[in-house]
Amino acid sequence: MMADENNTEENATPQAPVENAPAAAEVAPNVAETTEAAATESADTGAPSQPRENNRGGRGRGGGAGGGGGRDGNREGGRGRGGRGGRDDRRGGRDDDGGEELIEKLVHINRVAKVVKGGKRFGFAALVVVGDGKGRVGFGHGKAREVPEAINKATAAAKKKMVRVPLKDGRTLHHDGMGHFGAGKVNVRSAPAGTGIIAGGPMRAVFESLGVADVVTKSIGTSNPYNMIRATFDALVHQTSPKSVAQRRGKKVADLLGRGGASEAEAEAAAEAIAE
Structure with a gap:
């Protein structure tokens, strides 16, 4: 028994002294000295000392790579990989081609459905009239799954099909006229100053966008806004000066x-x- 205890004590390896303890003790004074130096520098410059933050600059909503972090990363990084970018929708503003002010009138909007193999896909159709108020006017039709997109399509189509109508004194038509489309017929008549726009529904939107201030109209037959608009344009394109x-x-x-x-x-x- 005594021999076994002696052998155990002889085979035990002596432990080496811990040398890292002084190094760990030296770290704390260095951190304290750095904090004191920062406080001294802030006192000299008069700026408040602020702790340093992890400013890695995340992607944010716009996906800015390496920006200022958070929202600042969106400004610096632009669209980046994770963002769609902003849309510049300027409805009712200036025309992109001529830089002139345009008047936009939403005449009619209805819900439509497309029958496919799996069922029905619902969407919206919009009818828009566009004019400059100085003798130019056009109409357009657009379809989309959402209402704003349908209106944008109709507006773009109307801008491409604008026609010029001669006006008398810039306020009324030169002579009476008649137009028809399908089962719809319209009569348009010039009027003296102060009469106003005697028209209803889609026809009023056309004359307001055209810039006519005095006119008398009458619609006969169908009340379909699409046919009324086309019949009105048929009467306007035959105007002569x-x-x-x-x-x-x-x-x-x-x-x-x-x-x-x-x-x-x-x-x-x-x-x-x-x-x-």
Whole structure:
């Protein structure tokens, strides 16, 4: 028994002294010295000392790589890998081509359905009238799964199909007219100043976008807004001005306006007042 205890004591390996303890003790004074130096520098410069944060700059919503972190990363990183980017939708603003102000009128919107193998897919159809208020007007039709997208498509289509209509004194039509499409018919008549727009429904949107201030209209037959719009445009595209008639007939505008006993000076003045 005594021999076994002696052998155990002889075979036991002596433990080496711990040398890392002094190094660990030296770390704390270094950290304290760094904190005191930062406090001294802040006191000299007058700026408040702030703790350093982990400013890795996450992706954020815009996916900015290595930005200022959080929302700042969106500003610095742009669209990045994880973001869709912002959309610049400017409905009712300036035209992208000519840079002019356009008047947009939503005439009609209805729900539509497309039958497919798995069932029905519902969407929306929009009818929009666009004009500059100075004699140019157009209409467009668009379909989409959402209402805003359908309106945007209809507006883009209307801008591509704008037509110019001659106006008398910039406020009314030169002469009466009639238009029809399908089962719908419309009558349009010029009116004196102060009459206003005597029209309803889709026809009013057309004349307001066109820039007409005085007109009298009558719709006959269908009340379908699509047919009424097309019938109204059929009447407008057949409008002619004295200037275009004079050019086609090879005469002067004063010759056309000089009928009915009007003097030559009055005819010349009336011809100069006419604007397309």
